[in-house]
Amino acid sequence: MRTRPTMSFRSVRGTVKDPPGPDALLSAFLSSLSVDAGSAVAVLYSAGTRHFLYWLDRQGIANGTLDDRIVQQFEKHRCRCHGYSAQEAPYKADQAARVRRFVRFLEDQGYVEVDDGIDDLPRHLADYSDAIDRLQLAHGPAQSYRSEAEHFVAWLRVARCQWIDIDDAVIDQYAAHDCRCPVWRKRGKLVATGTKRRRRCARHFVEFLRGRGTIPSAEPVADDDPHMSAYLAWLRQHRGATDETVQRYRAYIRRLMPMLGEPSRWDAAALRNALQRRCKETPGSASLLVTIMRSYIRFLVVQGECCPALLHAVPSVQRYRLSTLPRHVDPATIERIIAACPTDRPVEVRDKAIILLLARLGLRAGDIRDMRLDDIDWQSGHLIVKGKSRRQDRLPLPQDVGDAILAYLAAARPKAAEEHLFLRAQAPFRPFRSSAEIAGIVARTYDRGGIEGVPTGSHIFRHSLATNLLRAGAGLESVGTILRHSSPETTAIYAKVDLPMLSKIAQPWPGEPSC
Ligand SMILES: [Zn+2]
Ligand SMILES: [Zn+2]
Numbered sequence: 001m002r003t004r005p006t007m008s009f010r011s012v013r014g015t016v017k018d019p020p021g022p023d024a025l026l027s028a029f030l031s032s033l034s035v036d037a038g039s040a041v042a043v044l045y046s047a048g049t050r051h052f053l054y055w056l057d058r059q060g061i062a063n064g065t066l067d068d069r070i071v072q073q074f075e076k077h078r079c080r081c082h083g084y085s086a087q088e089a090p091y092k093a094d095q096a097a098r099v100r101r102f103v104r105f106l107e108d109q110g111y112v113e114v115d116d117g118i119d120d121l122p123r124h125l126a127d128y129s130d131a132i133d134r135l136q137l138a139h140g141p142a143q144s145y146r147s148e149a150e151h152f153v154a155w156l157r158v159a160r161c162q163w164i165d166i167d168d169a170v171i172d173q174y175a176a177h178d179c180r181c182p183v184w185r186k187r188g189k190l191v192a193t194g195t196k197r198r199r200r201c202a203r204h205f206v207e208f209l210r211g212r213g214t215i216p217s218a219e220p221v222a223d224d225d226p227h228m229s230a231y232l233a234w235l236r237q238h239r240g241a242t243d244e245t246v247q248r249y250r251a252y253i254r255r256l257m258p259m260l261g262e263p264s265r266w267d268a269a270a271l272r273n274a275l276q277r278r279c280k281e282t283p284g285s286a287s288l289l290v291t292i293m294r295s296y297i298r299f300l301v302v303q304g305e306c307c308p309a310l311l312h313a314v315p316s317v318q319r320y321r322l323s324t325l326p327r328h329v330d331p332a333t334i335e336r337i338i339a340a341c342p343t344d345r346p347v348e349v350r351d352k353a354i355i356l357l358l359a360r361l362g363l364r365a366g367d368i369r370d371m372r373l374d375d376i377d378w379q380s381g382h383l384i385v386k387g388k389s390r391r392q393d394r395l396p397l398p399q400d401v402g403d404a405i406l407a408y409l410a411a412a413r414p415k416a417a418e419e420h421l422f423l424r425a426q427a428p429f430r431p432f433r434s435s436a437e438i439a440g441i442v443a444r445t446y447d448r449g450g451i452e453g454v455p456t457g458s459h460i461f462r463h464s465l466a467t468n469l470l471r472a473g474a475g476l477e478s479v480g481t482i483l484r485h486s487s488p489e490t491t492a493i494y495a496k497v498d499l500p501m502l503s504k505i506a507q508p509w510p511g512e513p514s515c
Contacts, residue, residue: 009121009153012110016064019111022053029105048098051084066103066112068158074099100158100182107157117162118214121153128208132428136417141427147183148201154183163215166206175199204428223250231299252292263306268313275314290314327455328467334359340449346412347425348448351441353404354422358442358461360398361385362483365435365458371421376405385484393484 019025026049027037035041055074056063058081075096106112118124125146132145155174156163158181175198209215223229231253232246259274260266275293279286293314300306338359341352357363367385375384381402382394397405405421414423420431432438438458446454454460462483469479480490 009116009125009157010108010110011115011117011119011121012107012113016113017110019063019106019109022050025053026050028109029102032105032108033101044094045098045102047084048095049102051081051095052099052102054081054084063106063111064113066106067160068100068103071096071099071103097180097182100180104154104182114157114160115162116157117164118209124209124212124214125149125153127212128205131208134417135428136415137427137429138415144197145201145204145428148198149205151179151181151183151198152202152205154181155179158182163209166215171199171202171206174202228253230303231296234299234302235295249292249295252289253296256289256293263300266306266310268310271310271313272315290316327460328464329454329460330464331468333454334461334464334468337445337449337451337454340451341445342448343407349404349408349412350422350425351445353401353408354438354441355445355461356398356401356404358438358458359465360401361395362462362465364462365438368422368438368458369420369432369435372419373421374419375421378402395482395484 020028026046029049030037030042030045033041033045035045052074055077056066056070059073061070103112107114128149129146132142135142137145152174155177156166156170159173161170175195206215223232228250232250235246235249256274256278259277260270271293275289278289294311297306297311297314301308301311338352338355341355342348343352354368357368358365361383363385370386375386376382376397377384377394381397383397385393385395408422413421414425414427414429416423416429418429418431423429423431424437435458439456442458442460443456446452446456466479466483469482470476483490
């Protein structure tokens with residue numbers, strides 16, 4: 001059974017209500033805590049609160065302006081308050097905690113002006129709690145997401161931080177804060193948490209609020225240079241570029257700029273020279289550089305800052321499909337990698353199933369990331385793979401791959417309401433977001449099994465499968481079918497791995513030689 005948030009966290013703007021007299025205020029406070037009047041706890045709370053009220057009065061501080069800074073001053077004050085100076089030092093921290101709770105009570109009652117810049121926080125917290133339910137996490141993690149959301153809300157309020165100002169820096173501050181937040185439930189304090197969990201949970205809650213439009217999305221990538229800023233905004237608006245793309249484009253353009261100078265003075269020769277020099281420095285990214293350069297010139301043309309004809313001055317990059325050999329490893333090494341997969345922990349059971357899918361079926365990382373539970377037809381022993389295009393392929397499920405997936409489903413897959421077959425092993429048990437996570441799994445599998453000298457990345461399995469099948473005498477066409485290549489040319493890349501193999505599949509040239 002989980003508990004609902006107990007605090008109201010409402011915003012109080014403009015004029016605040018005047019609280020009743022000290023006695024009425026104190027008894028209202030004690031009843032809000034549901035402690036019995038006359039009990040030891042009630043005595044402690046009364047003493048602390050009375051002391052605080054007395055001190056506030058002496059300092060001339062109005063209730064409506066209370067905040068944590070004032071509580072800290074109270075905590076540190078050299079007590080000369082009449083009748084209270086006998087307080088023992090060891091109780092000081094407890095006393096400050098009680099005072100903080102009292103301030104929260106005043107805030108909740110509307111006696112203190114607080115404006116978080118957000119309305120209806122209790123509703124957002126309740127909806128968030130429901131959203132966490134839908135993730136079907138285990139009790140512990142679910143509870144810590146809920147209580148951290150509440151903790152974050154309480155901390156923001158204590159810090160008097162506006163919700164609109166939340167960014168990574170604020171979340172980092174929260175993660176590292178020395179917690180004295182007034183967060184209590186009926187049965188004691190909220191779940192205690194460390195820095196990492198605080199950061200993760202706060203981000204999760206903030207993303208939830210951003211997702212429903214309650215608070216604005218993260219600041220887009222900006223630049224000090226107004227001209228560059230305008231270009232980045234244009235990229236985002238007119239080209240629908242993601243932040244990642246925008247960052248990459250900016251880095252490329254920045255490196256090109258010093259070589260080119262003012263756009264108004266550009267000419268075709270200068271452009272070509274700059275591009276050629278950059279391409280020599282990083283040959284692998286030549287075609288990306290050309291794409292980025294064209295996009296930037298298009299922007300300049302729209303702005304009227306450069307001549308439209310320059311667009312044609314950017315040369316095309318000739319791509320030689322067959323210029324590099326695919327890396328591959330021999331079948332014995334593949335078997336050694338599979339044999340070295342431990343299966344002691346759930347995450348290892350998952351990783352072995354993934355390695356087998358890569359090795360036996362040559363799936364792409366994206367295929368594994370996107371795989372759904374109902375993509376496997378256990379009756380007929382087939383697997384549906386959607387692949388790069390929208391085309392669906394049915395692949396036979398080899399015995400050991402099927403066994404490994406079954407082992408994962410039976411004992412290792414988190415009980416989460418997700419359609420994806422493979423989920424992350426840590427809560428919230430989400431599907432993989434990127435193919436790079438599959439490459440990470442491959443790397444960790446090598447580490448666990450002590451495998452060295454094998455190229456990294458998940459594609460090595462695909463390359464190896466193709467090469468090894470061809471070497472074992474399989475035809476190009478059947479290898480192409482297994483790898484689900486849409487064009488036989490792609491499969492042919494693997495055939496150039498060695499010349500004897502190439503000669504075997506070489507076709508006689510049709511017709512007479514022309515020379
Ligand atoms: Zn005092
Ligand atoms: Zn705290």
